[in-house]
Amino acid sequence: MAAAIAITMMADIVPPEKRTTIFLYLTASVLVAEMIAPIMAARLMEKSDWLPLLLALGIQQVGICIAFFFPETLHLRNLPEPKDGADQGIEMKPLPPKGGYFTLKAQLHNFHVAYTFLRSDWTLGLVVFTFMANRLGRQAITLLVRYASKRYGWEIKKAAYLLSLRAATNLAAVAVFLPLVNWCLLRRLRMPAHWADLWIARGSIILTTISFFVMGIAAYPALLVVGLLIYNMGSGYNAAMRSVAIHVVGGQSSPDVGKMMSTIAVVESIGVMIAGPLFSQLFQWGMDLGSAWLGLPYLASVLVLGMMTVVTFAISVKDQDVGYVEVQGEDEEDFGNELGRSSALEDDVPPRHVP
Numbered sequence: 001m002a003a004a005i006a007i008t009m010m011a012d013i014v015p016p017e018k019r020t021t022i023f024l025y026l027t028a029s030v031l032v033a034e035m036i037a038p039i040m041a042a043r044l045m046e047k048s049d050w051l052p053l054l055l056a057l058g059i060q061q062v063g064i065c066i067a068f069f070f071p072e073t074l075h076l077r078n079l080p081e082p083k084d085g086a087d088q089g090i091e092m093k094p095l096p097p098k099g100g101y102f103t104l105k106a107q108l109h110n111f112h113v114a115y116t117f118l119r120s121d122w123t124l125g126l127v128v129f130t131f132m133a134n135r136l137g138r139q140a141i142t143l144l145v146r147y148a149s150k151r152y153g154w155e156i157k158k159a160a161y162l163l164s165l166r167a168a169t170n171l172a173a174v175a176v177f178l179p180l181v182n183w184c185l186l187r188r189l190r191m192p193a194h195w196a197d198l199w200i201a202r203g204s205i206i207l208t209t210i211s212f213f214v215m216g217i218a219a220y221p222a223l224l225v226v227g228l229l230i231y232n233m234g235s236g237y238n239a240a241m242r243s244v245a246i247h248v249v250g251g252q253s254s255p256d257v258g259k260m261m262s263t264i265a266v267v268e269s270i271g272v273m274i275a276g277p278l279f280s281q282l283f284q285w286g287m288d289l290g291s292a293w294l295g296l297p298y299l300a301s302v303l304v305l306g307m308m309t310v311v312t313f314a315i316s317v318k319d320q321d322v323g324y325v326e327v328q329g330e331d332e333e334d335f336g337n338e339l340g341r342s343s344a345l346e347d348d349v350p351p352r353h354v355p
Helices: 002-013 017-045 050-069 087-093 102-120 122-152 160-188 193-216 220-235 237-250 256-288 296-314 331-346
Strands: none
Touching: 002 017, 002 237, 002 256, 017 050, 017 160, 017 193, 017 237, 102 122, 102 193, 102 256, 122 160, 122 193, 122 220, 122 256, 122 296, 160 193, 160 220, 160 237, 193 220, 193 237, 237 256, 256 296
8 A cells, every 4th residue: 555655756757758657666666675675684684683573673664754744745836726626535435333433334335336337448447457467476475485496406496596587687677678669669669658558568578478388498507597598578567557548547636546456466467365374385386297297387378368369459448537737936937827828818719728
């Protein structure tokens, strides 16, 4: 939920054409932390097993303290509300059931509201479904160390180097390669921001599907590394599809962006809940069948991600995203007000909104 709130705040202040890039940089910052933290923990554990835990607690408290100073983000952009905002406000803010927000009846009511929200637009439902399927399919990557250890007879500590390789190449992909692709789609091919995001998501899921197939049949370590590199090139799906989700829900000015992000967080958790025991069982079956079948979880992921690829190509985004308008300085604001008054005196035709 904290991640959903943070992404919603970023969506408030980031223009549509920069959303995917900013979300990719957010992913890159997490990867940097994942690369640094194990090294720091290993060094601190040489002195005491408690030092990493105490340091982690301190870092978390610093983050919480910083969060208290976050400003409200709605006023940091100047966007018109949807025309039917008043009606939507009545529908989307129903009275809570008697007994409070935390009763079983209230939670069932919340699920019903979320279900009604997704049914309002089939494209919206497809977008949310892809997040659950994506998390379900990608969960097989958590078996990487066990898979390499069993298939190639490696020690666990040797197989663990694959995690460092994955983190380093993934960081390069989300910080350099994918933002460059996004820039090319926007500047060179002149695509609208939402179409560029959708094509990045489509390309990412295709690469991910190919990567799992390669890893599933990898009889040699070199082939596994190649599959891992392809997987990292497809790391832009979450960032790009989140930006598409914001567009589908009505754009940056929509009051339902927060609801969309929290719904995505819930369905991703459902995907993890299903995938964890499922892939563990598939891996166990693969070991029983022989080393050639150890890649069974990855091959199963190919089926899930292949279906999701078809769904992703069925998603179509309309040119409805509300344009981003930066908050003006005092001089620009005065000039804009004066210009608006002059236009109003000339004729009674209301000014056009330029998207």
